[in-house]
Amino acid sequence: GTMWNLKDIIPSKSQAEIINAILKILSEVLEMDAGKIVIQMKEAETQKLKTAAETEEILENANGGVVVEDDEMEETPPRRKVRRKTFISDLLPPTDKELRETMALLTAQQTALELIVNMCCNEDASDDEWEELSSSDESDAFMEDSFSEGGGQLLSPLCLCHEVHSALTSHLIPKKVFEKTAFPNSVAVDICFRNPTWKPLIRKMNTIQCRALVCLQSLVSLLDVDHLGGAPALQALAQHLSQLLFSQPDFAKHVDFLEAISSALRALLQTMASKNISQCMTPDQLMTLCKAGIHSSNVGVRVNVVSILGITGSVLAKEDGTLETLKTIGCLLLEVATKDPSLVVAGEALDALFDVFADGKEAERASVQIKLFSALKEFQPVFRMKIRKEGRGKYSPDQLGVLDNVKMNLRRFITYQEAVEKRLTS
Structure with missing residues (x-):
């Protein structure tokens, strides 16, 4: 390091x-x-302790009749003579050697x-962010x-x-x-x-x-x-991460694990989508993850699952027969955008909506059926007001810059959705 x-x-x-x-x-x-x-x-520690105990017992039995007298005791004859035992374990090094060595290995791997x-x-990230990673x-x-x-x-990756x-x-x-x-x-x-x-x-x-x-x-x-490892390796990795996640029925309770695995899934699904590699998560798995994640107390988890919804939805929007799934994704994203207390999460949800419903026949039909245009038009002034009232006190300049960009894109997207709705309902 x-x-x-x-x-x-x-x-x-x-x-x-x-x-x-x-x-x-x-x-x-x-x-x-x-x-x-x-x-x-642990086996080595157990064997060492067992050997020490056996040796101690042998020595104790061998010296059972021997009394070691204290010199000071000899000077006071009326007192009883005191037997002083010396245990072999007193001469051994601390018994936690194996534990300490194992902990050292785990620490090294971390x-x-x-x-x-x-x-x-x-490398431009502030020193404070990466200082003293004990x-x-x-x-x-x-x-x-x-x-x-x-x-x-995660902190911005570099080339x-x-x-x-x-x-x-x-x-x-x-x-x-x-x-x-x-x-x-x-x-x-x-x-x-x-x-x-x-x-x-x-x-x-x-x-x-x-x-x-x-x-x-x-x-x-x-x-x-x-x-x-190529496309097959990425698909196998997606399957592996899904198995890790869904092998724990109570995965939503393990916040650190959920944040880490949702970050990995987010990056993996983004890479697969950009390379047109088919994804392995089923719609049911996706909904299970996202419904649990959007109610997490952890902002990072909520941002990750919203992004995963956006990535998956944008892929499905280009396929046939995905109308119902797109409607479910759209409703979830709308709920997050309009109800999440964090502007960062709300902004991510709006970005995801822009991606999912930007193009595609199924996406257009879904947007009309969930009344996306009217919902966003009603929410637009609320979003502006929240940025104005909460922005400067709670969020960094970079985050405010992103939110301002989302605000501008929201205006354009509402105009686009209005045109879509008019075309499909006329």
């Missing part, structure tokens, strides 16, 4: 070598199967994932710092320099990050759950999964499709 932060003062001719060395180390750290190591280290995200993010559990702030204030998006791009792909970083997105080894989790001193490792393993999902989002946004 220190070497990466100092890269700007390293001679340019040496930068490729340094970047390659850094990513080689990160790759080796991520290569290790943390679940198996948790199991092995740090590796955070560094990769750092490499993929805009790998302790206190670095939960990473998730908050990784998302722009109230915006729900990767050739050296970073080459090192990421040559050391198979995308593959290794993908592997870390899986749920922690269930046997390892069970072992930790049954041992109080090891129980904190469960949270650490879950944190690594969330970091991997955030890291995956960055890689999917930045790397070419070919370097991600």
Whole structure:
């Protein structure tokens, strides 16, 4: 991490070598199967304690009749002689060695994932946003710092320099990050759950999964499709993320996980849509995710699911037989745009509406049937007033700039929708 932060003062001719060395180390750290190591280290600790106890018992039995007298006790004959035992465990190093080594590995893997995200993010981001990404559990702030204030998006990705791009792909970083997105080894989790001193490792393993999902989002946004394995790999990845999400019936309760996986899905679906790669989420899965997400207390989650609705809807708008799904998507987006307390989320929902209903016969029919024109025309002055009243106090200049742009696009879109409605109802 220190070497990466100092890269700007390293001679340019040496930068490729340094970047390659850094990513080689990160790759080796991520290569290790943390679940198996948790199991092995706990077994080693158990065996060590068992051996120590057996040795202690043997020594105690062998010295059972020997009394060690204290010199001071000899000077006071009336007192009873005191037997002083020396246990073999007193001579052993602390018994938490295996626990500490396991925690060190998990911390290293978390740090590796955070560094990769750092490499993929805009170097113009403020130092405060990326400062001191500790790998302790206190670095939960990473998730908050990784998302722009109230915006729900990762810090702006940059066009990767050739050296970073080459090192990421040559050391198979995308593959290794993908592997870390899986749920922690269930046997390892069970072992930790049954041992109080090891129980904190469960949270650490879950944190690594969330970091991997955030890291995956960055890689999917930045790397070419070919370097991600092509269209089949992206479809398999979409299926994998869907399985991760829907294997937990109560996924909406796990906010950190939901924010991370919705960010990864958002980036993946955007990439697939831009390359005309067919998507694997069923309409039912999409609706389940989005209905849960739009009611989340987390702004980032709400922004992500609204964007996912927009991406999916814009793809469906070009296909036949999608009228009912488009109507459902339109109604959900209208609800968010008009009722969400955050202007950032409302603006994202309006942007999504613009994308979904910008073109296509099915989209035009759907917009008329859900009365999109009249709903937006009624909402327009409310949106303007909210920006005027709440904007300056709650939102950053960048966010206000985006909202002003949405406001202008809303005016144009209402004019367009009016023309669509007149044409289809005349």
